[in-house]
Amino acid sequence: MRRLLYVLPVVVFTVLALFFLKGLTLNPREIPSVLINRPVPEMNLAPLPGRGENSGLTTESLKGRVSLVNIYGSWCISCVQEHPVLMEIKRRGDVPIHAVDWRDDPVLGAAWLKKNGDPYERVGVDPPPGRTAVDFGVTGAPESFIVDKAGIIRYKHVGPISMEIWTRTLLPIIRQLEKQ
Numbered sequence: 001m002r003r004l005l006y007v008l009p010v011v012v013f014t015v016l017a018l019f020f021l022k023g024l025t026l027n028p029r030e031i032p033s034v035l036i037n038r039p040v041p042e043m044n045l046a047p048l049p050g051r052g053e054n055s056g057l058t059t060e061s062l063k064g065r066v067s068l069v070n071i072y073g074s075w076c077i078s079c080v081q082e083h084p085v086l087m088e089i090k091r092r093g094d095v096p097i098h099a100v101d102w103r104d105d106p107v108l109g110a111a112w113l114k115k116n117g118d119p120y121e122r123v124g125v126d127p128p129p130g131r132t133a134v135d136f137g138v139t140g141a142p143e144s145f146i147v148d149k150a151g152i153i154r155y156k157h158v159g160p161i162s163m164e165i166w167t168r169t170l171l172p173i174i175r176q177l178e179k180q
Contacts, residue, residue, distance in 0.1 A: 034137065037154065039152055040147055044059070045126055047123060051123060057069075057098055058124070060151075063151040066174050067095060068144055068147075070086065070143075071143045074109050085161050090119035094174065095174050100123075101125050102130050148177045
């Protein structure tokens with residue numbers, strides 16, 4: 001029994017060390033989503049002011065084409081970093097980009113797009129507390145989702161999209177889904 005008291009701390013330390021070592025090998029940006037390969041959550045979001053009555057975002061509007069859904073807000077500092085990349089994606093016509101203006105004053109969201117440029121085809125307003133973004137499993141802005149032609153979420157990206165992330169990760173997934 002006395003021997004077990006000496007060995008037990010070593011065993012506990014070894015198990016904890018292995019657990020933490022495994023954690024150091026993981027990518028903190030990869031947050032698994034339970035929504036991958038599941039339909040987009042039901043939504044019927046109003047459009048931003050000045051974008052027209054039919055420019056809001058609905059579940060149905062995401063069907064028929066592969067698309068990118070971006071969660072942003074005028075209050076989001078990382079969204080400023082990401083925005084030029086989204087403008088370039090729009091300019092190149094790689095994929096339609098839709099947005100959820102999350103936890104934002106719609107007037108401020110519209111003004112932000114007017115000031116910085118509008119890469120989005122459709123924008124839905126998700127006012128506080130941001131129920132739709134919660135249904136998407138969003139933990140912060142910006143986050144983006146690749147949605148296939150059937151309205152199924154196929155990929156989730158957490159954080160700003162850079163051109164490197166776009167060309168190496170997101171665009172190949174989109175091209176593959178477009179072939180299906």
